[in-house]
Amino acid sequence: MSLTSESLAARPSASATNTLERLIEQLAETAVERDRAGGHAARERELIRASGLLALSIPRELGGQGGEAAELFDAVRRIARVDSALAHVFGFHHLQLYGVRLYAGPAAQQHGTRYLSDTAEQRLFWGNALNPADQRLRARRVDGGWRLEGVKSFCSGAYGSDRLTLSATTADAGFLIGIVPTRREGVTVESDWDAFGQCQTDSGTVRFENVWLADAELLQLPGSVPTPRATLRSQVAQLVMSHLYLGLAEGAFEAARRYTVEQSRPWFAAGVERAADEPILQQRYGDLWLKVRAAQLAAAAAVTRLQQALARGEALSADERGEVAIAGAEAKVLAHRAAIEIGSQLFELTGARSTSGRLGLDRFWRNARVHTLHDPVDYKLRDLGRHRLDGRFPEPTAYS
Known part of the structure; x- marks a missing residue:
């Protein structure tokens, strides 16, 4: 299965539509109270996980639902009507999966299908530590990979995630984009998001202390020029x-x-x-x-x-x-x-x-x-x- 194609013929199945409607009903039941309380919506994120919709944008050949972009955006819009914070978490999860499909580094070329199939099979939640405006995360070259040191802010969906997409600057002023398991040694996700809105987006600070990033986990190599498709x-x-x-x-x-x-x-x-x-x-x-x-x-x-x-x-x-x-x-x-x-x-x-x-x-x-x-x-x-x-x-x- 090619990770570069996007079927224009794909349409949501009746079962997928019913699943989304049921999830929206469940989120709506507690949306007002949770918005007031803030914090981590652990139960509701498990509802999203159990729905199978974390695999919505993953090709069917890789165990996903094969939803095209229009179906993903429609789901984000419909969830946001009742719970925009979890719509954000859901949408940014799928954004990371699109990154795997669009970037051309080793992680995508050699292991992209595995990342997506594992996500579908294990119902993995993706968050991000990619914020390009925050350049405090540094990558130091070592044999076979990189060592990461520093912090990233505004990391949507990071708290409670299983995988993180990250960006880091290098000594030659270039930057790389990679993937790490959220629970890798040296990674700490802080639940410190305290804005007066979007209170449950789990957009805390992520700290990296001598975190290992293998060359094979790079989505974008330092110094590479992205193709129009990658952008x-x-x-x-x-x-x-x-x-x-x-x-x-x-x-x-x-x-x-x-x-x-x-x-x-x-x-x-x-x-x-x-x-x-x-x-x-x-x-x-x-x-x-x-x-x-x-x-x-x-x-x-x-x-x-x-x-x-x-x-x-x-x-x-x-x-x-x-x-x-x-x-x-x-x-x-x-x-x-x-x-x-x-x-x-x-x-x-x-x-x-x-x-x-x-x-x-x-x-x-x-x-x-x-x-x-x-x-x-x-x-x-x-x-x-x-x-x-x-x-x-x-x-x-x-x-x-």
């Missing part, structure tokens, strides 16, 4: 985030709509018996829905672009990759805006009683606000403006 990993990452934001926007809209229909009282001056019959509220809901709809359409177009690029394999050109980045930037900006604006404006539509802590409606805005700070959306707007002005594509980086 699609950042586009997978951006679309995971876009669908997380889109799920938050959809979840916030539905929570507000349901509250308005079932519980809201009309303002005395409206002259109607039901809040849902207030013309001003109807207009405002129409405006918010257009924000959701625009983000949905842009996300769907970006996923189509990505799937076409994945299907091209190593024949993918730099310009074709650039088209994926432009479509991804459009989706990211619109989903970002929808999540932030709907998460905030819903209270203007639902009224004072909707601010009750037991409802947890504030979690939509808090989670969106924290996660949308991952990388500056202004640079996406710059990339879009520059492309419309003179046709330039974004330079491939870990964020574009």
